Amino acid sequence: MRKKVIAGNWKMNMTPSEAVELVNTLKPLVNNPEVDVVFCVPAIDLIPVAEAAKGSNIQVGAENMYFEDKGAYTGEISPLMLVDAGIKYVVLGHSERREYFAETNETVNKKMLKAFEHGITPIMCCGESLEQREQGVTMDFIRQQVKVGFQGVTAEQAKTAVIAYEPIWAIGTGKTATTQQAQEVCRDIRACIEEIYDAATADAIRIQYGGSVNADTAPDLFAQPDIDGGLVGGASLKPDFGKIVNYK
Numbered sequence: 590m591r592k593k594v595i596a597g598n599w600k601m602n603m604t605p606s607e608a609v610e611l612v613n614t615l616k617p618l619v620n621n622p623e624v625d626v627v628f629c630v631p632a633i634d635l636i637p638v639a640e641a642a643k644g645s646n647i648q649v650g651a652e653n654m655y656f657e658d659k660g661a662y663t664g665e666i667s668p669l670m671l672v673d674a675g676i677k678y679v680v681l682g683h684s685e686r687r688e689y690f691a692e693t694n695e696t697v698n699k700k701m702l703k704a705f706e707h708g709i710t711p712i713m714c715c716g717e718s719l720e721q722r723e724q725g726v727t728m729d730f731i732r733q734q735v736k737v738g739f740q741g742v743t744a745e746q747a748k749t750a751v752i753a754y755e756p757i758w759a760i761g762t763g764k765t766a767t768t769q770q771a772q773e774v775c776r777d778i779r780a781c782i783e784e785i786y787d788a789a790t791a792d793a794i795r796i797q798y799g800g801s802v803n804a805d806t807a808p809d810l811f812a813q814p815d816i817d818g819g820l821v822g823g824a825s826l827k828p829d830f831g832k833i834v835n836y837k
């Protein structure tokens with residue numbers, strides 16, 4: 590049985606003091622031991638959020654990370670910094686980073702390898718555009734993202750990874766994929782992992798759905814056999830996130 594993992598992606602929201610206030614508001618609302626709860630927050634909020642979350646079930650994740658340990662990479666944040674700050678997860682390859690910051694499958698792969706090297710759990714995002722869905726190439730595109738993203742990752746490492754299936758057309762648009770659409774793609778991503786590795790790895794890896802998840806849509810989505818939780822943007826900044834974490 591895979592434990593559900595429900596992660597909030599705060600994107601570029603919340604100043605450090607707002608962040609601490611939000612953690613204090615959400616802490617009692619997201620206290621569900623049956624679910625891994627992760628707050629993925631802007632770099633400047635990582636330390637205050639980790640501090641505010643101490644003693645709760647909230648784990649903290651970064652929204653990005655560079656693929657070198659240190660050096661002349663102005664503006665980047667390294668895995669060593671994340672580990673030292675007690676950060677357990679990192680979102681990699683979010684579609685906004687791919688679209689606005691030239692993230693590619695190859696850089697995502699380098700970051701995946703680095704994250705595993707330092708014991709940070711990657712939440713690797715993949716997902717098609719509306720045009721790709723209409724052209725019928727959704728899985729061709731996603732298979733490429735997954736296959737390149739996991740290049741050089743061992744089966745043992747892959748078993749601990751999280752993949753977030755996020756159709757681009759559903760992110761921040763209020764348009765959630767139907768439960769059936771989300772389940773189908775998550776099932777096919779699991780089959781792709783089985784092809785790369787084996788059945789045991791496919792069975793262990795956790796696959797989230799993301800894209801305008803809210804308290805109304807979460808119960809049905811998370812009840813699907815291949816959907817192991819969600820990556821939640823807008824709704825993770827509101828008390829509603831507590832309802833999503835307690836979706837049952």
Ligand code: PEP
Pocket residue numbers: 598600755759760761762763799800801802820821822823824
């Ligand atoms: C996201 O940021 O990954 C996301 C899915 O956002 P939203 O829930 O707002 O669509």
